[in-house]
Amino acid sequence: MFRRVAIIGGGAAAATLISELLDRPSAQPLHLDWYTGTQEMARGVAYGTRSSRHLLNVRAASMSLFTGKPRGFLDYAQRGDSSVAGTDFLPRRLYGDYLEAEVRGTLARAADRGHDVQVKPFDVDALVPEKDGVTVIQGDESQRVDAAILAIGSLPPQPLGGVEPTVLDSGKYIVDPWRFLATAQFDPAPREVVVIGLGLTAADVLLELGAQWPQAHFIALSRHGKLPEAHMLDPSMPLDDGGELFEALRDAPDMRSWMRLMRESIADADDWRSVVDGLRPHLPTLWQELPTTERERFLRHVRWAWERVRHRMPPQVAETLAGLERDGRLLRRPGRMQHVRAEGDRLRVSVAPRGGRQPESLTADLVVQTVGLNTDVRRTKHALVRQLSTNGHVLADPLGLGLQAEPDGRLRYEGGAWPNFFAIGSMLRGTLWETTAIPEIRQQARSLAERIFAP
Ligand SMILES: Cc1cc2nc3c(=O)[nH]c(=O)nc-3n(C[C@H](O)[C@H](O)[C@H](O)COP(=O)(O)OP(=O)(O)OC[C@H]3O[C@@H](n4cnc5c(N)ncnc54)[C@H](O)[C@@H]3O)c2cc1C
Structure with a gap:
């Protein structure tokens, strides 16, 4: 068993793991240092949104934090509104409330169960794993723990190639759509917006900006110009063909x-x-x-x-986007962005249309990059991941899918897999592929908790 453990990251994955560790009835006393990176607890990027337009893309009945309490989120939501059904797609903000309530409850009970928990709302600067422990460095402090778990989600988005530095400096090319949506204040509101990428992040952006800026028109570019498919109102059961x-x-x-x-x-x-x-x-x-x-x-x-x-959209989201299209406010274009240049106080986007036709050129007041989760460790500016990678403590996945790891989450280095240094969530994409959503994360949290308490 590892008696002293550090968890690095303050999002949903860390919250799940903490509750799995500290709420076990038979758990041995644990000394836990939780580095949340921010003052906000448990919400992370996905559930930190304040917009009620941003919905979960998984039905309420499948979003419990715990494998052992499958109705967890549904019960929480029904306490606030008894008409909520398990098949509903609820606001992510409500899910953030649930996460925070769960984790705060866990922390409040921790001392009675004999655990010593320190919540540290800072970024970890460096980690040094060794065979018999991990040193955690934050500012001037360094702590030695028996095991450390990276729960840092995905990496900060990077600008696409072809975007000129003056464009990045102009403030009119948005690299991080989630941070932008949290703070978006534009006066006057942009009239012509180009969105690069057409996945669920683009859906978030179009829903929110479409409502906030009723005069704005959007052109959304992607390789095939197609939106994600939608969930059905009534769910179909997953196919059971006996494998x-x-x-x-x-x-x-x-x-x-x-x-x-x-x-x-x-x-x-x-x-x-x-x-x-x-x-x-x-x-x-x-x-x-x-x-x-x-x-x-x-x-x-x-x-x-x-x-x-x-990764499908809730039906309500699909309907709102279809409405934007019907009103002529959203145009989808199959093509690839080639470059973006500043032109006066606007941006010019060159596009190579699909099918090898002549390049086209669009002008925009604002360009928002929505190309999905970044897991490319080889090119990241994330300070801790760079330190780990530069010092040879971890290995980047060769295809840009997080860190090399064993299926149980142990991180790899040139000499093998660390016995005491783990990751959970998006950084395991290269090993597991399916690892970013709550249903997978809660399984990983349970397995990690079992490993940490294993005799
Ligand atoms: C917009 C969006 C919507 C989504 N919707 C759904 C959904 O409906 N259903 C679903 O199942 N999944 C959804 N997902 C998938 C989502 O990735 C997971 O559900 C979950 O939020 C991942 O949590 P996480 O803790 O791994 O990462 P994050 O929430 O990104 O948290 C990472 C944390 O690590 C901290 N951190 C980073 N570096 C350091 C450091 N050096 N030191 C300390 N802390 C650090 C950050 O501050 C942050 O608190 C969505 C994802 C996104 C982006």
């Missing part, structure tokens, strides 16, 4: 066969969503067994289509 599709995919670990098998399964199913959802628990195994060349092929050719069907 047939999973085994067939496993036996043929190449993209061509996978595409064929998926098409065949979907043709036989009442609803394609049930096939995608039925595969979700098997994805870590499939990903781990996939050769690197096929992983590359997946990222290059299949990822965009997979993300559209796997």
Whole structure:
């Protein structure tokens, strides 16, 4: 058992792990240092939004923090509003309230259970893992712990190639859409906005800015110009074919066969969503067994289509975006941004349209980059991740998917896997692929807690 533990990160993954560790009835007393990075507790990027337009993309009944208490979030929401159903897509802000309430309750009970918990609202500057412990450095202080867990979510977004430095300096090219939405104050409000990327982050941006700026028009660019698919109002059950599709995919670990098998399964199913959802628990195994060349092929050719069907929008969100399109305020363009230049007090965006047609040029008052979670350790400016990587304490995933790790979360270095240095959540993408959402994170938290208390 590890008696002294540090958790680095103040978001949902850390909150889940802390509750798993401290609320166990039979847990041994633990000394826990929790470095939250901010004053705000448990919400992180996803659930820190103050906008009621931003909805969970998972139904309420599947968003409990704990594997052992599956109705956790639903019960919390129904205490506030008895008409809430398990199939509803609720505001992420409400989920943030739930997370914070859970974790504050856990912390309040911790001393009675014999735990010593220090909450430190600072960024950790450096970590030095060794075989028998990890040194945690924050400012002038350094602490030695038995084990450390990185729960830092994904990395800060980086500007895309082709964006000139003057554009970045102008304040009219937004690299971090979540930070921008939290503080967006523009006077006068922009009239023409270009959004680069068309996933769930773009949906957040279009919903919020579409409502705040009723005169604004949006052009959204992406490789295929398609929005994510929508959830059905009534959920279909994940396909249970006794593992047939999973085994067939496993036996043929190449993209061509996978595409064929998926098409065949979907043709036989009442609803394609049930096939995608039925595969979700098997994805870590499939990903781990996939050769690197096929992983590359997946990222290059299949990822965009997979993300559209796997990360779906709530139906209300799809309807609002369809309304923006009907009103002529949202135009989707299939194409690739080539570069962005400043032109007077506006921005000019050059686009290579899909199909090899002549490049086009758009002007905008504001450009918002919405290209999804960044997990590329090789190019990050995140100070702690750079320190760990530069000092050889961790290894970057070669395809830009977080840090190299074992399936149980132990981080790898040149000499093997650390026995006492773990990650949870997005940094495990290269190992597990499916690792960023709450249903996966709470499983990881439970396994980590068991490992920490293991004799
Ligand atoms: C906009 C958005 C919406 C989402 N919606 C859903 C959803 O509806 N359902 C779902 O299941 N999943 C959703 N997700 C997935 C989401 O990633 C997870 O649900 C969850 O929020 C991840 O939490 P995390 O703790 O891993 O990361 P984060 O919430 O990003 O938290 C990371 C924390 O680490 C801290 N940190 C970073 N560096 C340091 C350091 N050096 N020292 C100390 N602290 C540090 C940060 O300050 C932050 O507090 C969404 C994600 C996003 C971005």
